[in-house]
Amino acid sequence: MTIDLKKLQKTIEAEVNRREYERAAANADSAKPSARAPKDIVRAFELIELEGYLPPAPSKPDAPAAVTSADEAPQAQTPPPSLYRRLRGVPVVGKYIGHQRVMHFLTRARQRPGGATVKNVFILIARAMIFRIPGSYRIAHVLAAMRHMPERLDALEYHIADGYTRLRSIGLQVQNQTNQSLYTHALAIQQNEQYLMGRMQVLERRVREQALTIAQLQSQGAGTSAQAFPVRVEEPGMPAELYLEFEAHFRGSREMIRERLKANLPYFKQNAELFSDPVLDLGCGRGEWLQLLKEENIPAMGVDSNIAMIQCCTDAGLEAYVGDALQYLAALPTHSLGGLSAFHIIEHLPLDVFIRLIDEARRVVRPGGVVLFETPNPENLIVGACNFYIDPTHRNPLPPALVAFLLKARGFERVEIDRRHPADPALLLKGGDEAITGPLNRLLFGAQDYAAIGYAP
Template identity: 55%
Template sequence: MDIDLNTLRASIDAEVNRREFERLPARDDDSLPAAGLIDSVAAFEPIDLEGYLPEPPEEHQHIEPELVAELLPEGRFYNWLKRPPFARHLQRPRIYSLLTRASRLPGGARLSNFIYIMARGIAYRIPALARLLEQSKQWRYLPGRLAGFEYQANQGLYAHALAVQRNERYLLDRLQRLEQRLREQQAQAARTAGAPAAEAASPPAAMPADLYVDFEAHFRGSREEIRQRLAANIPRFKAVAALFSEPVLDLGCGRGEWLQLLQESGIAAVGVDSNPSMVQCCLDAGLQASVGDGLAYLQGLPDHSLAGLTAFHVIEHVPLDVLVRLIDEARRVVRPGGIVLFETPNPENLIVGACNFYTDPTHRNPLPPALVAFLLEARGFIRVEIERRHPADPKLLLQGQDDGLVQPLNRLLFGPQDYAAIGHAP
């Protein structure tokens, strides 16, 4: 039973005040007696506090001799103690408490447990032994405490490492976004200041427009051949069109083979080309296209206004600085989750890089796949991949018994003639 000291104090004060008030003489007015207050200490009578005192502990209560045998557990040593002349001493609280505590140890009611309890009690009454026992207890628990400390330390270090990793990733992402914003602002400042127009993303005017149409038909292939090559790209853009409603822009759309494939697949698409004859071919086929410089056209589009952007055999026609600005504008106008695809001749094929590339006099220089992939990643695109495509005619492959020599030569001379650099906007 717990004693509520505040309640007890309040009861005592109330009883003292009541008895003091009863001893004051009755007066007509409310003033105090002239002789002063009656000595309340002398008038104090003991108050019955029995209701406030706790019950005595059970282990110190008197135990009837006939109950000791029933309360103590069974055991050879305990059964021996229950016999005369020891039985009459078992009812003493201290002895009964010692026997009870000893029976609760592992092994139960045994002489060894009783001797251990007695020796432990005696040892704790000797100051030097008590300190030694406490120190041994601390040493016994030390491995477990060290293990717990090690676990907590490892958990703390792990949480700290995760926090550092998240902060590092956050800072890198933020730095990338800031760099992208800086490039966009620089491009906007260049447009506002009337920077000179970039070179066209399609063939320059060194070759007449109508002549270039004939050139494409003669060297690149017929419309059906080009459609067969480009059809492999449709699944990528169908996935994008299923998520977004914005159109796909084709830079240097040429005769419109790719635009026509997109239209037949139900994908909204527009094209731009600097060659009026090429654009007229698209318009005659019922496609949406316009005459203009590819970079200037991109600079006039709002942010995140395209689901995707393609440029088939365009980037080899422009200088490097224009290509970088073209990629920057593509990063700005393609919405997050959108896709960009740049296809160009593959200089890893030695015949393409040394000869076929220069068949088109409007080509500037071959672009290695690693360079284009680097530019896309450096300018903010993610999951960049290089897809090599369009190998040479198998009839041209070298034949021989030495595969260790023939296969590398076939790969270098007749391997993929084009490659596509594909990136995704984050």
């Protein structure tokens, strides 16, 4: 016998659906439909008589004997048959009620909220009629999509905002990385530029030194002019550019040095009223003193052995020359200067050279002209024992009495010693015994420099 398995499977599923519906209808006390209720699985089933395929129903067991014992519990009462069961029992109506499509329809109504009510039945019938109209299903789908459109738009806006935030964060990260990279490259370029500028300055300085050396040698060969003197391009033991930085660090700023040098102007103002000859500043350095004299309309010129110092002076528009102070003086005519100054120069010279310098100053300065030599004061114990030796080019301290003696011994008149530049008053010792603190303050915190002033006879 050949059995159509697919047809049998559909018939069994329809019967299972019917029995499930009967079980759900019997459970009238339950408010919710059963979670095991089948879905729409027989929409396309054909009309098939299931009884021909099912095995015969099992025989019912005999009814148990009546309970005779009073202690035994009575059996549970059977619930009354539902409307569906009663309709199934009607000969004509039961045939149609038991059809699988009717059972499927009732099952779908049972699955709706509220169960198989008349309202749900009419809703399902209306939907079935509407969906048979061409295009109605598509319209319903569009309406359903439009009903959910606000939520979808909100979700889309959220995703767009989130994407914009992420893109902005990525943009900020890229910008920060780019800025950091550009800053690093700019810093490297700046450092390279500073290095190259320093190298160019060194090379330019060396070129100027060579040019000045050649010019001096040519002048010496010609045997003319006061500027024909040997050139010493560096301080002993220290390069010219390094000594310029050394003075800027330890000596002080230009403004401070100008304020200190202003105290010497009265000596040279009186001298300028008598003579029109220029004042020569030996070891002119950065040119602070020459600038003060120029501002007071006092003719002046400077000489220094340091090329870097002379470059500072010429850049400021001052008259200055490179050369050795003693040899420069030796090349000048007699009585050709109205005055002479030397600030912190003589402590660099051996004693015999200093004496020769005094002799040459006595020769070239006009009678009545002033000479001024400023040097560190060794009477200040801190200066004589420590600060004096910060400059490695210093030879030895010169006491005021020695310098005054040499000026007088070499013919200068009205020699005086001007002690100046005391230490910070905050360092002074304070106490009740002035006999002790007074001398100690003078020895430790007194004048740090002195000037020896003399006049040519």
